[in-house]
Amino acid sequence: MFGRGGEEAQALAAAEIPFEIVPGVTSALGACAAAGIPLTHRDVGPMVALVTGHHDPDSANSPLDWPTLAKIPVVVFYMGVRHWARILERLREAGMPEETPVAFIESGSLPRQEVIIGTVGEISLFPGHAPAILVVGDVVNYREQFSQWLRTSEFPLEGVLA
Secondary structure, eight states, rough: OSSSHHHHHHHHHHTTTTOOOOOOHHHHHHHHHHTTTSBTTTTTOOEEEEEOSSSOSSTOOOOOOOOHTSSSSSEEEESGGGGGGHHHHHHHHHHTTTTOOEEEEESSTTTOOEEEEETTTTTTOOOOSSEEEEEEEEEGGGGHHTTTTOOOOOOOOOOHOO
């Protein structure tokens, strides 16, 4: 998701270079599952939006429709670590309630995973580093219920991904 796979496949095809696409799991699914946060839930999350937070939220280049995003039950932002504070401000300004739960998931599904929980109104700056995603919505509240029972697998990925 937002990883440029389509552009890379397009360039390879244009150059007539054979390639294989290996299906994977997007970080929204993998990181949230590892953090004990379901992206959808029958009671609070009938839909989810996956969006890029890469552009400055105040820039003319930002294609995001803030009033629409503020109404979606679950929104996951990719690639926006440097813009987290302003993203949350824009959601508040567009009508999202300040008490809406937020999770910052850094290094999702890796042994060094860190999860910071708060609300749209109280988190103004995330002191984290990429790779990270921002999850906004009531599904974040399930982490407290699930996390003590969640078992995680120990995969030796540190050396592979470093």
